[in-house]
């Protein structure tokens with residue numbers, strides 16, 4: 173088992189399921205202590221207990237709506253109180269509210285922007301403060317291939333995910349001299365509840381459009397996160413790493 177992150181503390185948003193849970197498990201496998209963020213305390217508690225037992229690491233559940241600035245600040249504070257530091261922040265929580273623009277409700281625009289983009293601001297700001305004091309940190313923000321290519325029916329989602337890229341590049345420039353790396357992962361089509369909800373016909377069409385001709389696994393995103401958290405990755409910042417079976421080759 174890789175123990176490269178023993179002694180490090182990682183907060184992962186949206187860690188109750190899918191990609192976030194795979195990231196939490198991978199970082200726990202590497203020895204990191206965890207903060208597990210999701211909207212529901214019971215789900216967070218169950219996942220934290222399972223991971224803690226499986227990998228013999230500490231894992232603390234935090235119920236928090238990432239779209240709410242005060243809740244995010246309180247969560248970060250609680251993480252710092254519990255562990256005394258935050259080494260790794262993974263902003264993974266995300267939702268979709270798909271619709272063609274002409275039918276896209278303002279509510280669905282706001283929900284996606286607030287959760288997927290403002291949520292990243294909400295956690296990066298207090299985390300950056302703590303990391304600057306410690307002169308160490310790794311921030312990894314989960315975007316999407318859709319940010320790079322666009323997708324009909326996802327104007328809100330693509331805008332939020334593209335926003336993450338501009339935000340992360342700017343923050344990477346602000347923090348690079350403090351030994352804090354900020355990078356983005358742009359997953360392609362990954363097998364989770366989010367994609368499970370798509371109609372079978374659309375999934376088949378999508379699969380056909382992927383050069384690798386298969387849907388990705390959450391573990392493949394988690395592996396990239398672990399790589400970016402490794403000591404040897406300290407010179408990588410402000411980058412967008414596509415993990416998408418070749419969907420985007422710009």
Ligand code: NDP
Pocket residue numbers: 185186187188189190191192209210211212215216236237238239264265266267287314315316317358359360361362363364365366367
């Ligand atoms: P899932 O729908 O499977 O899981 C979403 C996670 O986000 C859950 O843990 C959920 O927690 C949490 N979450 C949702 N809203 C909030 C909120 N307001 N506050 C806190 N937590 C929240 O998603 P995936 O695993 O598929 O996606 C993870 C990330 O990867 C997302 O940002 C997504 O946009 C991105 N992505 C996914 C792709 C895919 O193909 N699956 C492709 C490209 C990007 P809970 O239910 O407990 O509240």
